[in-house]
Amino acid sequence: MSIAGGVDKAPARGAAVHSTAMQIFVKNNNRWDGPPISDAQAKAFAAELKKARIPLEHVFAHTCYLINLASTKPDIVEKSVNALQDELERCEQIGLPGIVMHPGSHLGAGLEAGIRQIAELCQKVIARTPKVKTRILLETVAGQGTNIGAEFGEIGALLKQINNPARMGVCMDTCHIFAAGYDIRDADSYAKTMKEFDREIGFKNLKAMHLNDSKHPLASRKDRHEHIGKGYIGEEAFRLLITDPRMANIPMSLETDKDEDLTEDRENLATLYRLAKAKYPA
Ligand SMILES: [Zn+2]
Numbered sequence: 001m002s003i004a005g006g007v008d009k010a011p012a013r014g015a016a017v018h019s020t021a022m023q024i025f026v027k028n029n030n031r032w033d034g035p036p037i038s039d040a041q042a043k044a045f046a047a048e049l050k051k052a053r054i055p056l057e058h059v060f061a062h063t064c065y066l067i068n069l070a071s072t073k074p075d076i077v078e079k080s081v082n083a084l085q086d087e088l089e090r091c092e093q094i095g096l097p098g099i100v101m102h103p104g105s106h107l108g109a110g111l112e113a114g115i116r117q118i119a120e121l122c123q124k125v126i127a128r129t130p131k132v133k134t135r136i137l138l139e140t141v142a143g144q145g146t147n148i149g150a151e152f153g154e155i156g157a158l159l160k161q162i163n164n165p166a167r168m169g170v171c172m173d174t175c176h177i178f179a180a181g182y183d184i185r186d187a188d189s190y191a192k193t194m195k196e197f198d199r200e201i202g203f204k205n206l207k208a209m210h211l212n213d214s215k216h217p218l219a220s221r222k223d224r225h226e227h228i229g230k231g232y233i234g235e236e237a238f239r240l241l242i243t244d245p246r247m248a249n250i251p252m253s254l255e256t257d258k259d260e261d262l263t264e265d266r267e268n269l270a271t272l273y274r275l276a277k278a279k280y281p282a
Helices: 007-016 039-052 074-094 111-128 152-162 174-179 187-200 235-242 263-275
Strands: 022-024 059-062 098-101 135-139 168-173 206-211 252-254
Touching: 007 022, 007 039, 039 074, 059 074, 074 098, 074 111, 098 168, 098 206, 111 135, 111 152, 135 152, 135 206, 152 168, 152 187, 168 174, 174 206, 174 235, 187 235, 206 235, 235 263, 252 263
Parallel strands: 022 059, 059 098, 098 135, 135 168, 168 206, 206 252
Antiparallel strands: none
């Protein structure tokens, strides 16, 4: 949900589409730095969330797109570490339980070296923020280029090396896992994929979900989100997912294209409510 005008403006936008969960940025998503969140904004954010009746524990952040902890360029690594620390502190300031981050791109250095570097730098940022409770949520990715985290085993290896379950977690993105080759389109493939997720990552580490359909077929390794039920994944996968008791308390967010009037959010939410056999309030 957009934070144009300040983070405290997001809850009312959520309320306008009857959100019960929300993902936000905590600063401009295409810049290394930004103005701090003022105390007044933080207070207003809490008050607005309450008014919107969105539980704080269902609100999570996404890091800016420039961060790459696996970069081979020292200046980018330094900027990434500092930006991640800053964003974690912003999340803590407004009480968010987690911030979603793409693990990173190794740019040719190799998977193993990339995983080692991301793990070490996560540990470094965690050590620098001992009072912060916000978790870093590693997102499953589609596997474009040298991106790390398309295989569940890669995320599992990162969690194992970082070895700090209190400060780490995972965000599963339906479009990304499908693009990475994990089928979820019917009961059998869904069960198989979730079993593998549980084995390699563990449901206890799942702290957030991104619900997106895919503009490209299974295993395309292309990250292009489509509206729910309108892409190659289709409605059945989303029905299976939102009626899966293991997902009952996992906050979920759409990341699909929308206009400022949020019509597409309402349509996608209405589809999800219909699939859950529940009534969308609008
Ligand atoms: Zn996502």
